[in-house]
Amino acid sequence: MSSKRSRNRKSANVHEAYFEAMNAMFEQAKAYFGSAVKSFWFHEGVICPACLKNEIGNVNFKGKEALGLNAFMYRKRGVLIGYFLCDICTNYIHAQSQVNPYKQTALHTDIERNLEEAYLKHLSSLN
Numbered sequence: 001m002s003s004k005r006s007r008n009r010k011s012a013n014v015h016e017a018y019f020e021a022m023n024a025m026f027e028q029a030k031a032y033f034g035s036a037v038k039s040f041w042f043h044e045g046v047i048c049p050a051c052l053k054n055e056i057g058n059v060n061f062k063g064k065e066a067l068g069l070n071a072f073m074y075r076k077r078g079v080l081i082g083y084f085l086c087d088i089c090t091n092y093i094h095a096q097s098q099v100n101p102y103k104q105t106a107l108h109t110d111i112e113r114n115l116e117e118a119y120l121k122h123l124s125s126l127n
């Protein structure tokens with residue numbers, strides 16, 4: 001039963017590292033969006049917010065394992081939302097960005113809708 005405990009500890013460390021990264025991203029976003037950015041929130045679910053099927057996972061990036069931190073600015077609430085994707089969605093978005101560097105994909109629309117829902121659910125869970 002220690003496997004669950006060590007997994008939780010590992011995930012706590014990962015969250016700590018990404019909290020730092022998220023903080024840095026938040027500072028950048030404040031510089032870019034100004035007072036429109038009021039806070040940030042990290043999507044902690046293990047299921048990919050793009051496909052809602054696969055678990056978020058490591059991505060093989062240039063031969064190295066990486067966990068890519070992404071962020072989306074939920075303008076209506078002034079919240080910068082950080083999230084991870086599964087490797088399939090990450091690779092898809094990466095491939096699309098090679099073809100159309102500045103174009104949003106339909107998957108981004110799904111991600112944003114799902115993250116907004118998750119964020120609102122998170123807010124209502126605080127009540």
Ligand SMILES: [Zn+2]
Nearest residue numbers: 048051086089
């Ligand atoms: Zn996915």
